[in-house]
Amino acid sequence: MVAGLMEALGPAWMQRTSGWVNIPDDGHPVEPTTPIRLHKARPAGVNEPRPEGVAGTREILDRVAGCGPDDLCLVLISGGGSALLPAPHPDITLEDKIQITRQLSRAGATIQELNSVRRELSLIKGGGLLRACRAGRLIALIISDVIGDPLEVIASGPTVPAPSNRQSAWKVVSRLVPADAIPERVRQLLQSSSSVNGGNNTSPIQASNHIIGNNQTAVDAAVLQAQMQGFEVVRATADEPGIAREVGHQLAQECLQLRRKHADRTRCIISGGEPIVHVAATTHPQKGGRNQELALAAAQDWFADGAAGMILLSGGTDGEDGPTDAAGAFVDAEVIQQARQRGLAPQDFLQWNNAYPFFEQTGGLLMTGPTGTNVMDLRVALIAPQSEPG
Structure with a gap:
């Protein structure tokens, strides 16, 4: 996606562009794409978040928060984004998130159910990236890996406003995962009423999401x-x-x-x-x-x-x-x-x-x-x- 974006923007626009993209590590050296940094966030073939992904996601959040009202923020989203963009809620650990995701997957949870839980455990999913962005305009270009292309589900919807619904997420977890297999911090977070990841974005940013492949x-x-x-x-x-x-x-x-x-x-x-x-x-x-x-x-x-x-x-x-x-x-x-x-x-x-x-x-x-x-x-x-x- 990065190569396609660079080609579409052309040299003139690229001179005015900077960026950061979390990608899978396929074992090959990353070709320089200055001024867009490609960051290896997880090994290819391991569809789970890693600490490297957390570090890269923090960088992304810092960059979008540093935009100004005259800036245009282009966001590239594809399947696998849930594992490539990990930003665990401060009340849980990355390992907590990995454990509950594994349990849900083994229990046969649908992608919709999985991502409804992921959104409540993350600072970037469920519209978190949109809320953090201070650019005047945000355009998300999305390759969908979800049946029906629901924007709030693809990569857990980092650019789609989504009110917090911990009660619904807890129902999914409690129905599919044995009580003794639920990490205690996850249990406490989903059963709490306070929310870091709730509400709609109230900033004046103009945002649009576009499916470009499915x-x-x-x-x-x-x-x-x-x-x-x-x-x-x-x-x-x-x-x-x-x-x-x-x-x-x-x-x-x-x-x-x-x-x-x-x-x-x-x-x-x-x-x-x-x-x-x-x-x-x-x-x-x-x-x-x-x-x-x-x-x-x-x-x-x-x-x-x-x-x-x-x-x-x-x-x-x-x-x-x-x-x-x-x-x-x-x-x-x-x-x-x-x-x-x-x-x-x-x-x-x-x-x-x-x-x-x-x-x-x-x-x-x-x-x-x-x-x-x-x-x-x-x-x-x-x-x-x-x-x-x-």
């Missing part, structure tokens, strides 16, 4: 590419919700049904969204992500059939899927064959949310590395024409 953008691009390859796109759907393994089963069955019908060319199903995973409570090893789980559910449905002429790929557009180094996974006849030869049954891995080892052994992991963007997940299924019997 899941529909990715689906549309995939459709165009599929058509250029000569595939028949039979369905293209963005912003699909659901539970990962259920979406995987549905896609697998849809592919099987299409394969039974005669066709002259390869058919293609394209869908996007961000399904959730219900994590099993177990001490059994668990490693994977929602895309790997979705593909594993499809593998379960295709295991007896063999998956001849079919392939399903599911991946995160940011190159990350859960706490793993994979972007997702794919399943086809070769993956099924490798599983059979190794005596690996998909259901044995699926029941423990342990998709990564299955695909690691069968060659089905999707490894892209960080992509530099995040518009949720993309799924592509191909069904090749089958020879007529006889």
